[in-house]
Amino acid sequence: MADQIINLGAEFWNIRGSFRLGGIINIGTQCSLIQLPSGRFIFLDSYALTGDVRKKVMALTNDGQDIEAVLNVHPFHTVHCAQMAEDFPQATFYGSERHPKQVPEVQWADDLVESDAVAQRYPELEFSLPKGIHYISPNEKIHSGSLLVFHPASQSLHVDDTFMSPPTKLLKAVLPELMLHPMTKKALKDEPNAGKQYCNWATELAHEWRDTRNFCAAHSGLVKFEAGGFKRALLTAVDKARPKLENP
Known part of the structure; x- marks a missing residue:
């Protein structure tokens, strides 16, 4: 599957990329490009741009100078950070506490991405950090926590792992449009009422970001919701998972 850059309107582009699990199964990944009112740009997440997608990004951004x-919003999505820093050396790189430990060759900002x-630096965006689960899990195999980013102007939600959609057309036919990450229960903090939190x-979040129309998920693609669809889908997913998450 070739990489894609998708214009979602209001100066928001979602870039669909490749990531092979074990070097074999392509589960996909993403980053998003946003033009600010100032005319300059930011990325959500890092991805090594190649081919036509790279050409389009460079054309939009004054050969990358703008x-x-x-903003690297997932603590465990670090594979492409070094290449991104090489491609855009003038950019400020924000990450979690885990990013500098995993990719020390990048000059990370003192301010954490969350x-x-x-x-406050980017009032064009709304951010939300999940409650009740680890943002950086002590178990390296659990990636449910991430910083979610909503861009109201384009009604686009950029989310890595925390929420997902079925990754294939076949699964979409039998599963809901939106699911919680399958490792969410294992990501719960060891504290009272973590599941309820x-x-x-x-x-x-389903109520606050009910205007979401473009659901950009890292490993399961882009879903376009009709008005009210995101809210219904997320509430359904939460209601289904709540008994399991709230009970030890």
Whole structure:
């Protein structure tokens, strides 16, 4: 499957890329490009751009010179960070506490990507960190936690792993349009009511970001919702998972 750059309107582009699990199964990955009111650009997540997608990005961004920052919103998505920093050396790179440990060759900003400082720097975006689950799990195999980013102007939600859609057309025919990450229960913090905290957070998010039309998920593609569709889909997913998450 070739990489794609998809214009979702209001200066938001979602880039669909490749990521092979074990070097064999392509589960896909993503980054998103946003033009700010200033005319400059930021990326959500890192991805090594190649071919036609790279040409289009470079054409949009003055050969990359107008890239202001890269916001790496998933602590465990680190594979492409070094290449991205090489491609856009003038950009400020924001990440979690885990990013500098995994990719020390990148010059990381002091402000963490999930910090209030970054949120205030980019008022065009809305950010949400899941409650009740680990953002950086002590178990390296659990990747349910990520910083979610909503771009109201384009009604686009960029999310890595935390929420998913069925990855294939065949599964889409038999599964809901939106699911919680399958490792969510194992990602719960060891504290009272962690499952309830998570479910309540996701429920509130469904209402707050009910205008979402473009659901950009890392490993399961792009889903376009009709008005009200995202809210219904997320509430359905939470209601289905709540008994399992709230009970030890």
